[in-house]
Amino acid sequence: MFSILLQAAAGSNTSMIYNVLLWVGIIGVFYFFMIRPQQKKQKDQKSFVDNLKKGDSVVTIGGLHGRIASVDGTTVTLEVDRGVKMTFEKSSISREATAKPADLEK
Numbered sequence: 071m072f073s074i075l076l077q078a079a080a081g082s083n084t085s086m087i088y089n090v091l092l093w094v095g096i097i098g099v100f101y102f103f104m105i106r107p108q109q110k111k112q113k114d115q116k117s118f119v120d121n122l123k124k125g126d127s128v129v130t131i132g133g134l135h136g137r138i139a140s141v142d143g144t145t146v147t148l149e150v151d152r153g154v155k156m157t158f159e160k161s162s163i164s165r166e167a168t169a170k171p172a173d174l175e176k
Contacts (some may be wrong), residue, residue, distance in 0.1 A: 119160050127167035135167050
């Protein structure tokens with residue numbers, strides 16, 4: 071039994087290097103295919119919300135379409151129909167109404 075452990079210890083140096091390289095590869099794949107694109111998407115959404123201005127047509131997270139009547143600090147007032155205005159948090163604005171969903175995927 072002791073001789074089996076000694077033989078395993080002698081050859082484990084190269085297998086340990088392969089294990090480390092495998093884990094580095096897995097982490098690299100996760101970063102470049104999952105984490106990095108998500109961070110880019112969050113950055114683009116934040117810049118979109120920060121650059122909202124009066125007159126933009128937008129869609130909220132809940133699917134409500136409207137035109138921005140005013141922008142105040144952290145809130146946005148949307149005009150959803152003539153004379154009907156609703157106030158939302160800036161973070162609840164999802165996208166521009168003029169952009170089609172197919173264009174967003176590209």
